[in-house]
Amino acid sequence: MDLRFPLYVGYRYWRARKANAFASFITLFAVSGIFLGVAALIVVSSVMNGLEGQLKQRILGAVPQLTVYTKAPLSDWTIAAEKLTMLPGVQGVTPSVSTQAMVQSAANIRAVQVFGVFPELAEKLSAVAQHTYSGAFSELTSGQYQVILGSELARQLKVSPGDTVRLLSGDGVVYSPLGPVPSQRKFLVSAVFEMGSQVDAGVAYVHYQDAKRLMRQPSDEINQLRLYLNDPFTAPALAKDVQQILTAQGIEATTSDWRDTYGHLFSAVKMEKNMMSLMLSLIVAVAAFNIVSALVMMVVDKTTDVAVLKTQGLRTSAVMGIFVVQGLLNAVLGLALGLVVGILITLNLNGLMATLGISILGAGQMLPVKLALGQLSLIIVGTLVVTLVATLYPALRAARVQPATALRYE
Incomplete structure (x- = not known):
């Protein structure tokens, strides 16, 4: 089918002044709805992406992303590490050990997850090493019994570097004879880290x-390997x-x-992200189907x-192509405006909020924003597909017009 004629006539009908003022209002309402829905979807999705990325960095950068537990001690862990490092997405592999413990100071006592690391290896890979104050991982020395605490844990225990816990x-x-006695030892607080x-x-x-x-195990045995990944979300696939x-x-x-340990948190964030996207997508869908009303009126008029x-x-x-073109032009107009405004707001969101004096996270806190090209593509394709579906009924109605009936009284 030659598309030039339907495109030409559809474009002329779209540009022409509407004889029906109500049809013009419905069209304007539909275009405005698509514009607002697309812009809001871009801004909210970008903020949710930023939140997810920030949680990934601040939480998964400090805890084991993928851990291997061997049934027997490894005779030479470096051989296995070399093989595992060759996997795509693996930054590095280090020996690791962890235990649930209680940490006690003169002021308080708290539960804590203790990770044992080789500092010269972990310092190159762990995000914690980049957020450590008053010292570094390299200062951890075997036999000196030093510990690096989280900033909030140190505050609760009322300790600082140089104190003993x-x-x-x-x-x-x-x-x-008095019952089970846990293993215990005094440690010197050598540094404090803060991941936020x-x-x-x-x-x-x-x-x-x-x-x-501390765990009363041979200090030279290695039963665990900790893998540092480029993207922690690939851990389930890499495990196989x-x-x-x-x-x-x-x-x-x-x-x-x-x-x-943290799957429930990220599942909740993902569910909230999907629900917000669904709600805003419904705005776009409602606006797109308002095009049905405008096109039906156009079919009656023409x-x-x-x-x-x-x-x-x-x-x-x-004939169908003429009215499909009109509906898609309305969608493209709203989509283009929504993309431009949504991207501009997203890129300047924190500046706009500061100008308006709005602070959602508190003074000095900025909203995390991450604009994803994949999501932009999905928004564009989804809007066009929904609009195309919305134009099919009016187009079919126009195609069923019987010339003899329509021109009987002309």
Whole structure:
């Protein structure tokens, strides 16, 4: 079918002044709805993307993203590490150990997750090393029993670098006539880190060998490997490849990832993100289907014209194309305005809020914003598809016009 004639006539009808003022109002309302819906969808989606990315950095950068547990101690962990590092998306692999413990100061006592690391390896890969104050991972020395605490945990314990705390681990329990006695040892607070998330209140780092001694285990045995990933969300997919590589080397192992501890949080964020996108998409859908009303009125208004065109030999598909073009032009206009305004607002959101004196997160806090090209493409395609579907009924109605009936009284 030659599209030039339907495009030409549809464009002329679209530009022409509407004889029906109410149809013009409905068209304006539909275009405005698409414009506002697309702009709001871009802004809200970008903020939700930024929030998810910030949580990923601040939480998953401090906790194990993917951990391998071997049934037997590794004779040479570097061989397995070299194989695992070759997997796509893996930044590095280090030995690790963790234990649930209580940390006690002179002022308070709190539960904490203690991670034992080799500082010279973890400092290159862990995001915590980049957010550490009053010291660094490299200062952790085996046998010195030093600990790095989260800033909120240090505040609750009322300690600072140079103070002493006591760690009590349930993994090193011994039984005495008085009952089970947990393993405990005094540690010197060498530094404080701040990730700006709930991790600051429940995580501590010590040297790997000190952690093993606290747990009353041989300090030279390595049973866990911690994988640092470019994208923590790829951990479930990588876990299968990790097990295949270790199995090929004759190593029996299991894996766990960040979903075991923080999966519920990110599931809630994802659900909220999807629900917000759905609600705003309904605005676009309602606006798109307002085009149905405007086009039906246009079909009624142009019934005589359509009948004349059909007597001149215009095909049914070409008649449909005329009204589809009108609906799509309305959608493209609203979509283009929504994209421009939505992107401009997104890129300057924090500046606009500061100018208007609006502070959602508190003084000095900025909304995280991340504009995703993939989502923009989805918004564009989705809007055009919904609008195309909305134009089909009026177009079919125009195509069914019978010239003899329409021109009977003309």
